[in-house]
Amino acid sequence: MSSPGEDADDATVIEASLRDPERFAVIFDRHGPHICRYLERRLGRQVADDLVAETFLTALAKRWQYDLSRPDARPWLYGIATNLVSRHWRAEARELKLRDRVPGEEPEAGHAERVAEQVTAQAMGKLLATALAGLAVAERDVLLLIAWEGLAYDEVAAALDIPVGTVRSRLNRARRKVQRTLRTADDIATPEEANHHG
């Protein structure tokens, strides 16, 4: 049994981890920080800490199904994390409807809204958050994996297990919707705000 070195690709490490589970820590060391940051961007720091653990525990349990022809595990991990985000979000929407979030109080705003609050320095932040909140979940996932995480189209396709054509059409739809929201806001914005992207 040879032990893959530091320069071995993810697939090689994952293959080795099938016999030696602790090798999987290498995958965590390589991608854990980025996955954690992604989860923080989407759900805030506190939830991110829980979900990053869940992401990698899920990945560990599912590594037997990993497609070893894919050298880079990043899309796979982003896919697991994104799935947990939407699971978390659905559970939260269900439970918080009456409890922690009072309806009528920014009714369409969600995690993106909270993100916007963290970056109040950005004049556009709130408006963008509103635009993001107006997207369908599937569109938002595609848009954020590309805009925030810098994944390529084929990586998003692998992460979400959808055809590349679907990635493209969801992205286009999402961009159009965001543009529309920003344009509508332009019409009613003060001249100063309008100049920001004139």
Added chain:
Amino acid sequence: MDEIQLIRSMVAETELPKSDDLSPVRERLIAAARAETGPAVARRRGRRFTLVGAVGIAAAIAAVVVLAPFGGPAPSAEAAGVLRRAADVVRGLQEAAPRADQFVYTKTEHPDGVREAWQSVDGTRDGMVQNDPSEEPAWLPGCRDGKAQATKGGRPVPGRFTDCTPEPAYRPDMPTDVAAMLVFLNRNGLDDLDRSSANDRPVNGEDVAYLLRENYLSPRSRAALFEALALVPDLTLEQDERDAAGRRGVKISWPDTDDHGGGDLILDLETYTVLGSEDTAVLARGVVDQVGQRP
């Protein structure tokens, strides 16, 4: 203007976590890896993920014969049978549909306490929710002509309105047969969270349970939800369980899957009224004319 760059700028300041911050997570992962006692166990676990459907059904059939007489959870077939009986009983109930100007009252027990809510039947009237008797109740502004009064901390902010669509507490257009209900559950999910998803996902037990617990539905819609829940894979049945308020009932549970969280629903075994679940209890539910009234 490039909206991709704008969107990127929203999170430009989120820094990568330091490896020290992540070390507790790393420890957990390594502990889990060590807990795999050897390749044989791990491989079995992997197989369970890929063949969950086939194994589930086979195990269910085997377990009906072997396990049920000895107690412990009884598997799918029996649980689905209870749900179908519940559907038959509930479908025959006669209940007057609430009027648009009324309110759906629910009193539910949660891990955090007891909550009372008055929700507008058509979503246009102002309702109220009281999460804790010691706190001021929060206002649920009705949505009229696409606008709702903005609130802060449960109180109205004068002169500020938000865009809205009414959220009716009772939806007369809810599906009343299982086929239409499955389309509704898959396509709409809850709150249209997943509008664009394909209509081929397994039923999410938690969505069904939520609708049964926290909403007011016609008997035929409730029956359709019971039938939809009967289709969730790997259900189990436990005969004598207690809800969060300690009331006895029959418990239907479904496991965690890749897509959905696990959960449970506890029904009164005679009337098939939804009592709640392990950690929640529907203490009262009814239709009233005014906020503050109890049925």
